[in-house]
Amino acid sequence: MFKFAGRCCRLPGVIDNEIQCFTSIKFSFFHCTGFHLSGTVTEPAMQSEPETVCNVAISFDRCKITSVTCSCGNKDIFYCAHVVALSLYRIRKPDQVKLHLPISETLFQMNRDQLQKFVQYLITVHHTEVLPTAQKLADEILSQNSEINQVHGAPDPTAGASIDDENCWHLDEEQVQEQVKLFLSQGGYHGSGKQLNLLFAKVREMLKMRDSNGARMLTLITEQFMADPRLSLWRQQGTAMTDKYRQLWDELGALWMCIVLNPHCKLEQKASWLKQLKKWNSVDVCPWEDGNHGNELPNLTNALPQGANANQDSSNRPHRTVFTRAIEACDLHWQDSHLQHIISSDLYTNYCYHDDTENLLFDSHGWPLWHEHVPTACARVDALRSHGYPREALRLAIAIVNTLRRQQQKQLEMFRAQKKELLHRGVTSITNLEGWVGHPLDPIGTLFSSLMEACRVDDENFHGFSDFTENMGQYKSLEYQHLPAHKFLEEGESYLTLAVEVALIGLGQQRIMPDGLYAQEKVCRNEEQLISKLQEIELDDTLVKIFRKQAVFLLEAGPYSGLGEVTHRESVPMHTFAKYLFTSLLPHDAELAYKTALRAMRLLVLESTASSGDMSRPHHIASVVPNRYPRWFTLSHIESQQCELASTMLTAAKGDVRRLETVLESIQKNIHSSSHIFKLAQDAFKIATLMDSLPDITLLKVSLELGLQVMRMTLSTLNWRRREMVRWLVTCATEVGVYALDSIMQNWFTLFTPTEATSIVATTVMSNSTIVRLHLDCHQQEKLAGSARTLALQCAMKDPQNCALSALTLCEKDHIAFETAYQIVLDAATTGMSYSQLFTIARYMEHRGYPMRAYKLATLAMTHLNLSYNQDTHPAINDVLWACALSHSLGKNELAAIIPLVVKSVKCATVLSDILRRCTLTTPGMVGLHGRRNSGKLMSLDKAPLRQLLDATIGAYINTTHSRLTHISPRHYSEFIEFLSKARETFLMAHDGHIQFTQFIDNLKQIYKGKKKLMMLVRERFG
Template identity: 90%
Template sequence: MQSEPETVCNVAISFDRCKITSVTCSCGNKDIFYCAHVVALSLYRIRKPDQVKLHLPISETLFQMNRDQLQKFVQYLITVHHTEVLPTAQKLADEILSQNSEINQVHGAPDPTAGASIDDENCWHLDEEQVQEQVKLFLSQGGYHGSGKQLNLLFAKVREMLKMRDSNGARMLTLITEQFMADPRLSLWRQQGTAMTDKYRQLWDELGKMCISIKKCVKVEGDFKGDQSYNSKLQKENDTFVHIAGGIGDIIQSSQTDSSNRPHRTVFTRAIEACDLHWQDSHLQHIISSDLYTNYCYHDDTENSLFDSHGWPLWHEHVPTACARVDALRSHGYPREALRLAIAIVNTLRRQQQKQLEMFRAQKKELLHRGVTSITNLEGWVGHPLDPIGTLFSSLMEACRVDDESFHGFSDFTENMGQCKSLEYQQLPAHKFLEEGESYLTLAVEVALIGLGQQRIMPDGLYAQEKVCRNEEQLISKLQEIELDDTLVKIFRKQAVFLLEAGPYSGLGEVVHRESVPMHTFAKYLFTSLLPHDAELAYKTALRAMRLLVLESTAPSGDMSRPHHIASVVPNRYPRWFTLSHIESQQCELASTMLTAAKGDVRRLETVLESIQKNIHSSSHIFKLAQDAFKIATLMDSLPDITLLKVSLELGLQTSWLVEKVSSIDSTELG
């Protein structure tokens, strides 16, 4: 086949029961994907089958030849390929002429053109060497941000194989894991007791997530069990994963310093636990297999009840684990089953929200009196290695794609959203377990808001903290691509009110844990979304989010020169927040957004100024806000805003006061 005017490539493709079982091409392609020549030849065979000459297996052709024809055939074959074939031909001739040779003890001869036996396992061609080379290349490159696309391609290929029920999916994941484990740097880090680099952590997260996905679907019963040979293959491969996980788990444990002795859960800790999970639970089986599973006579209102007040099924399980089940079903080509389970999980989360609100109201006086709380979630959903909120969001958004109304296929919505911003969605009320006016779209938006507003502890380590920020921004960017209508605005109002009133169970509650993940980025999105529809609620949400409790401490007694500035100018930055500078910049962005929106409104400008003076501790950020206020107040197309100019002056004076205060403290310490 000729791909270029002066280049001829020799391509050979072997088929067995509608699968490409082996591929060779003289172009020297070095990739896990088929080269263009193999693809072209395959398409030619599919589209023009009549122009591809079919031959009998070579054994049948030889059987039809007489002695002279056989001798001529062999001699011509040796003549054409004498340098490659002659040594082998001479060796075989000697063995055949020897009566005691092993070759004469076997009846018949092998025929590679006859295909495999009906009992033999057939699978798609997988270039194992290239898979290993791709992993080596990824690990040898520089920063993980630049090579993330390459990693995504590897795991996208694994997911594609799993969706097609190709046993190579598990095999490819095994190869990636083994190559990762063979990297000599892991042993070096183990000996030195140092942490893995961010790139290795990223790969490790993806490996653990995919391993759980495969392991969970091995355990599926009933219609999802599949053929036994496929499941046996997956079980065998995953036993290898569990063995590998045991050898590396302590590396991850030792790489995370934890002064507060919080329990750590590595990605493969979850994978090992997934080995013990099963799908035999009758309630779970009914949820994923039927759209008609209800119990309208169910009146158990306990925390772990199986149905809600509507009689709709709930699924109580560790949220990341439950969402991993959804991801496993999607990955293996069961989108409808994944959707049913996702809806049950979201309904469970909404019910838990209501229960938490009731709990806070019952103990509100006590908590507000103390002013502090130890209530928190040690494991946040946004930034979690299994990405539970992203999984639910993707599953629900996939169901309302306009260009896939039949919903028979499966695509990775998470990747598609980053590539195409022109996708349209329709609010399909296609499921009976949704309230009136709700759709998959509204459910997806609501679960994203629930996850982003979750009150959770800031994790330890630079990579984990960066991942929290990165995943939050990614989820918000997906939400920003959805055009808000009246129905979605109601969802925003509902969630904003809950977040403000839910106390320590919400990141925007009145009392939250001191080390909670700040809500500045999320609140900025909420503020801009709610402002055109409910300005009062928008400002209330943004002002509540301005706090940065980890930097706050009581001002020295008697120092009333700055009554608004409760936090000390040299705050206690324990524990170590490696992303603190990014968090403070997001806090500054939120304040600047409110200043811009409040132009011309004296009352709101004064409120925003008070919040800035109380919550922002960086003199450089306060100075930036003073500059922003001045620019906004003196825009060329309008008269100067006197109130904003006063705000700018106040912030400028506070900057000077902070600088003087820090200088005096430094002088005292030096003295």
């Protein structure tokens, strides 16, 4: 064991860092008796902690530590620092530790007296600890019928295990369970997810080292996951588990796939795992493979449904759980002779090629192929890598990639043979019910990682493990070092080019969008992760050739490609992948880059005319598609990716008129979200008007076109950003030029509401800042102003309530247009306009020096007004007072004409009394707007029109008093008395007002005599 550990110590960075931590530790009382190492480890005192002395004991057997004990009391999954320190000290300084035979051998050499002395001294030294046990054992040995006397010999903890006994590294199962339980109980806090991922990484490390504890540890972790109380809670509440927690379950299922696909596991081991997996799988709360939705996909070993049950109702099928694939994988084996030759030899070729069957074992180069359900075949690769067979995994990965490339070529040939028919029908069906990107087994990610790993590792690490065929006698490999595995690659290819190519094949595969939020998010996430790995690779000429080759394949491959000419409505969009392809190809082949990106702009799920496919006519390249349209939970993300792709093309096409027009057409055809088109318009505007260069007029026009489309799309719908969009469009049109502004005003009815057209568009166009910005001459200004006035009049006709004032403002400088706008207001005043709108326009007319027109509009407004007795804070009161003041200033006739309207419309006593006082202070027609007094004769309250107003005011006070007394409370008594005081002031304005008020008060006392306290207050104030 210590020879093995010594080899590990020589690996750079593995142990050196650990050794440095123990340079100050003291070691004493070393003993290595048989297979048992013990000693005392002393930690020096620290600033806040005293010196620590720990007794450590380690048992080992056949290169493994089988048990450890330490008096430090630390509880952890891994060995404590003292155990590690003692082990490393023994490895680094073997001469400091004296070796002894197992204790049984030593005892065998002693005579009776020595044995007696040995036992007595042992008891004397440790009498408090071992005396009870020693007495018990002595009693049993002296009893002939005791169990101890029925067994020959005695146990020896230092002698090691029998050669037939299983040996494995020490694993504290209780601590594993406690740690996992603790991490799960913390939910998403304290980095628990990171800690659990570290545990999974530890399991993979164990598998790679072929440590049998890997499966044991994963079993313990799984048991705690299954016991998590949140599973039942989520199932009862019908809520989905968190995304990070869901990913932990995915990793759990993937690890079990690796466990059961161990190529050297024993049948009884696999049977035991299968039993345990089925037990977990049968639990009600066991998570489903694709989140909260059942999976309609077939099992591992079949790519498509077969047999009589192929059309079975999916609702009757059992749900696939995270363990289903591992259970199915238990039926897989490694005994296939072709498979064994592939993974065992670099010389396995056959040059007798006959292209007359679908499942050839070799391609035209004589290189081996492996025809198996792709995710399953890749699961084998992952299992080989995980169990420490990187060379074998690489060989199988190369065979799988060569198979995929050959299938891709065959599919292209098949599509070309039926292309005319498919394009004529214009529809197709999905050829892959399960996509390779986002698949639970991550087949493309596995192939990519295996091939990239071969690019990075050095030869010593890559060949650091024993050959796969050590235990496969009949398939023993030849010395593969003589012929490297890249023999099975084309000239100029490498593991790197193969990794990139298989990633492009997987990303470009046409596949159906899965059901459920989690499954759809996983597709997006895995695609982005794979692309981010590709982006780390620097492209050279060889890789560019691969990109060109695959881009052409994907464009021409029909229904097998997500970039084919005809795709199914439910297929996963290619926007993210196409953006990466576009940016990668653009510097090398711009034409192909644009062709690829433009093809990918489609988003057929939003096309109302899209068909699900013609299933009535069988053809070779169509396969079964479930008859359902799942909800696309990730549609907003997909649309944003589509927008990103379009923005990338717009940026790249700056200065190229032809390409900009093509990209614009694609955007207008394929993007259905107004917010995304608006974002593209803004992006194009920013790019076109960069500060360090002259404006790009072509890109500005594209930006304007996109803005116009946004206006048309949002004209009849509610959009909270609409005002921002309108203002931006005017800004954009201003940058394009005066003809653009003139155009949007002439076609305003297809772009704006009347309010937007007058209050934002025309007003902004006519502003001084716009004129200065465009450097307009007089002729251009007049032409633009004419268009603005025409727009204003059209809007006023269509929506006079909201556009009349703006129309008048815009037409101020043109007498005919202004008169026309005023006439529109008069025509609409009797029907559609409110009093507040008419008052506003009337005030505007007075401000512009048209008092008679203002008076006319004010009288029209009064006819629409109705002010009840208790509305003494109504917002229209100021308008009424202004209208009366305007009439009073114009003369007696105007005042006489408006007072009947006031009396009819206003029932509020305080407002009427206020109007009455204002009218009696000055002479009609003799006071200007600025309050200049004159000595004219005041109007009499006994004659019309003020007599009518006075009577109405007194009547309003009487009616209001009775109304208030109907529901008055004591806390309002004082307020009511003040109200009566104001009423008395109004009564006294009449020549017989005192008598009227006295009669009014007497009447109140008689009617409301039951309100004694209130009437007492009335008598005190008014007699």
